Every structure is written in structure tokens, then in C-alpha cells.
Amino acid sequence: MNSENILREIADELHNSRDRKEVHFKMHKRIEELSNNKKFLHESIQNCISNKKFFNQATNLFFYLLIEGDVIIAINIFPPNSNNLESITHDNIHHHGWRLLSTSVISGNGYETISFKKKSHENRDKERVLLEVEKNFKHIKGGTEFVDSEQAHVVFHPKSTSATLAIWSADHPIKTQKIKKIFKRFPLINSYLSKTARTMGLSDLFGLNSTKGNYFHPDNGKIVETKNYSKPHDGTVDEIVPCMFKFFEQVEFKDEKYFKHIEEKNSDKIKILCKNLIEGEPIKDLGIDGDVRRRFSKQQILDALNYK
Ligand SMILES: [Fe+2]
Secondary structure (H helix, E strand, O other), X not given: OOHHHHHHHHHHHHHOOOOHHHHHHHHHHXXXXXXXXXXXXXXXXXHHHOOOOHHHHOOOOEEEEEEEOOEEEEEEEEOOEOOOOOOEEOOOEEOOOOEEEEEEEEEOOOEEEEEEOOOHHHOEEOOEEOOOEEEEEEEOOOOOEEEOOOOOEEEEOOOOOEEEEEEEEEOOOOOHHHHHHHOOOOOOEOOEOOHHHHHOOHHHHHHHHOOXXXXXXXXXXXXXXXXXXXXXXXXXXXXXXXHHHHXXXXXXXXXXXXXXXXXXXXXXXXXXXXXXXXXXXXXXXOOEOOOHHHOOEHHHHHHHHOOO
């Protein structure tokens, strides 16, 4: 089966079921297998980046493989922090509203993460958010992790680039009209994603279903809600594209004919990356600088949670 059919089959299975959570768990083995399936990964990546302007607009760490109805299937890159800061947040503590997520590590050594008890972000003592830790662990290769709807979590920059295959869906069937309304900002034609969808960050997609806040951070020894959260981009094109090439190297996506073609149409910086990839010259794992307003240490978070 080609990659597009595989992606459509997954979306159909989710859309056709009433018990979405059950379908996620049933798919876990398959998601793990797909995260190891080079043919599937190479085909999906190629479909995703075939737009000739892809690299000129790459400011987010996502390859959206399919956005259909309430289902999103993506490859998510987690680069190190370029300042070599350890156990620093990749993004604020957040939850995905009504979306369920199943994620499996494709490449690299995974990342440290903390997941909180579902809806515990709704419990408040004045401005303090009384999050309760459910699991403090490292998401590594092998197996598939599940993040429930309205389950807050936080991911820390790994020491070296890692990537995951991520499948999101609503936690319940959503009527077509409602889906149309939700996605009216992102015109979609079949699985061919609009420019908007290709370039947007997850916060754009998840900011749509906020209840009692989507984002949180430690502040003066307590966890508080992040007001006016904004994260239109993960980084500049110059930061993000090398992260993507590091990932291509990890999954051995280096088709000479394809990258020779890409080389011709892009900047000198991208030409060098293409050349290095084709010739097997190691791609530097430079990472991203991130945003100082979203840079919190794991210790700061654990202290604010009073976590022993
Ligand atoms: Fe998340």
C-alpha cells in the first residue's frame, strides 16, 4: 500500500468509529511499525516537501502528512536547544483540548516529558494551577505513547535531534458542519494541504478549542496560566531547515536524484545541506534557539509543582 492510502486508511478508521480512544490504542502497534517503515516515511516526506517553495517557508518543526476532518498525522521534529541548555522546555506546558494523541519515536533518542493528570489544569487556587503529575518519563524508541484529551504535558529539548510520528484525532465524533467550521481557516483539498496548513504551527490548530487555558508555565514558584500565548513559528528558516536535514539523515532519506533537483531551486545554504546529505557528510545537529519567554527548566517546573 502506498503512503497516501495508509494515511487515508488511518483517518477513515478514526472517523468511522464512535470510540476514538479504543481505535487509538488498537493502532498503537501499527503506529510503531510505521515509525520504523522507511518506505512509508520516505514517500510521506517526499509528498510533503514536493512543493518547490517548501524549504523557503519552513519555519515550523512539522511535516504535515495528512489533515482531514479532525485527524492530523504529522512528523514532529524535536531538536536540541542551540544554547546547549539541558532539560529546558521545548514549549510551554500545554494540552490539546479535545484531541487525542498517539506518538511513536521515529529517530534519535527521544525526549524527556512530564504528563499531568487529565483535566488537573482546571483545578485552581487563585492564579495557581494545581497540576498533578501522572508520569515523569523519557519517550524513547519502541512502543507508542498516548496523550489524552485535556491532558496537560510538557516536552524538554533532547540533547540531539529526535523525531516522532504523531496522530491526533478528536476524542469523539464531530459533525461534518462543525469540522467545516473549525477548519474554515485552513482550506483543504483532499490531503493536499493548503499553504496555510503547511506553514502553521500546532498552536494555531490547538488554540481552537481552549477551555480554562491551553498553556501554562512556572512563575515565582507556582504554575500559572500563560496569557496571550503566541507561537507562530518554531524558528527561522535558517534554523529549521538544518533540523529537517538532520532528520533526513537519521531516516536515510537522501535520494540523490530528488535532492539534486531540490539543490537547483534553493539557496546556497540549502545547496550545501543537499550536497552533504547525498555525499554522506555528517549534518551538524545545531538545534534551535527557541523563545526566551518559553524557556523553563525542568527543575523550575518540578519545584513549582512541589514534586518530590
Ligand atoms: Fe503537545
